[in-house]
Amino acid sequence: MNPVNYLYLAALLFTIGATGVLIRRNAIVVFMCIELMLNACNLAFVAFSRMHGNLDGQIIAFFTMVVAAAEVVVGLAIIVSLFRARHSASVDDASLMKL
Amino acid sequence: MTAQLAAYSTSTGEAFQFWILGTVAVIGALCTILMKRAVHSALCLAGTMIILAVFYLANGAYFLGVVQIVVYTGAIMMLFLFVVMLVGVTAADSLKETIKGQRWLALLCGLGFGVLLIAGIGNASLTEFNGIGQANAGGNVEGVAALLFTKYVFAFEITGALLITAAVGAMVLTHRERTERAKTQRELAVERVRSGKQLPPLPAPGVYARHNAVDIAGLLPDGTPSDLTVSKTLRERGQIRDVSQEALNDLKALEQRSEERLERRAVGPAKFQRPEEASK
Structure with missing residues (x-):
């Protein structure tokens, strides 16, 4: 098998994640789709790291994971406070800056 | 060794692993965006992430593979599930489109983007592979x-x-500053007696000997459900199961049965007998 297949898989997962962000309206699911896209990028980084024979790709993937963890913490806090204010986790309901 | 062999092309075992697990990963990703309930989406995504961890391990990124399992499936997905619980597990996404044709346009955009991305990878000259063996020689970590x-x-x-x-x-973001002093237990008790609405503790949910789940409202003597028995959170989410009709039907059937039995025993002694005693 050609290791490029990992890149194809990563592209496919990224596309699925991007489509999910466009079609779903539950904020939590949208957030999960973003996580899916980040994971797909990580897979591409790891595959590239193997192709080029150095560990820099893995380091970048590691930093992506750290940033994703920070992003999830803040994002979920925003969703929780949004849910408290509007009693709904739908992104359509959050169309105003103020309640 | 295998690392050296993996340098230029992958082994048959890895190809097998890739095609099996890759299919499962794509199915998991599709389920993530197609499942109606957020909790199902979260579980599908967790499965996809575990498979990605296996792929990292297969690609020689041993440290990242373990970190992926610990951080993503262990911490991030659990955080997701926690928020899903907080927001409401059964709160399904509304399927009504707010912008006409938005979903089909989004699918078209996604398809176009995917074709563009995959065509780009296909056109790139990615013919030589150095393999991770050399870089991992002193240990991946x-x-x-x-x-x-x-x-x-x-x-x-x-x-x-x-x-x-x-x-x-x-x-x-999640902290809320308390603007007034918290009421003491004494003040709460005085307030409750003054208002005189509900002095004793709230009645328990569930119907005795039939359903005792917390989301089932207890029934009043006339068979109507009492919302007072179910917790406020469930009431707000509209997650109350109503068994009043069922209970009333059961009661009716019971009455009918007992009437039949009483008619048969109308000539017998008026003393009440339990069925198992009667059969002896």
Whole structure:
């Protein structure tokens, strides 16, 4: 098998994640789709790291994971406070800056 | 060794693994975006992430593979599930389109984007592979650590600042400052007696000997459900199961049965007998 297949898989997962962000309206699911896209990028980084024979790709993937963890913490806090204010986790309901 | 062999092309075992697990990963990703309920989406995504961890391991990124399982499926997905529980497990996504044709346009955009991305990879000249064997020679974790603490040490330091900021941000976002003094237990008791609405504790949910789940409203003597028995959170989410009709039907059937039995025994002694005693 050609290791490029990992890149194809990563592209496919990224596309699925991007489509999910466009079609779903539950904020939590949208957030999960973003996580899916980040994971797909990580897979591409790891595959590239193997192709080029150095560990820099893995380091970048590691930093992506750290940033994703920070992003999830803040994002979920925003969703929780949004849910408290509007009693709904739908992104359509959050169309105003103020309640 | 296998690492050397993996340098130029992958082994048959890895190809097998790729096609099986890759299919499952794509199915998991599709389920993530197609499942109606957020909790199902979260579980499908967790499965996809575990498979990605296996792929990392297969690609020689041993450290990242373990970190993926610990951080993503262990911490991030559990955080997701926690928020799903907080927001309401059964709160399904509304399927009504707010913008006409938006879903089909989104699918078309996604398809176009995918074709573009995959065509781009197909056109790129990715013919030579060095393999990770050389870089992993001194151990994967040691290699990653050596890079992380020399070449990328500045980025690593900034990562610490980012994590602290995120933690503080989450606390600021979810923390609510109390503007008035909390009422003491004594004041609450006095208030409750003054208002005179519900002096004793609230009645328990569930129907005795039939349903005792917390989401089932207890029934009043006339068979109507009492919303007072179910917790406020469930009431707000509209997650109350109504068994009043069922219970009334059961009661009717019971009455009919007992009437039949009484008619048969109308000539017998008026003393009540339990069925098992009667059969002896």
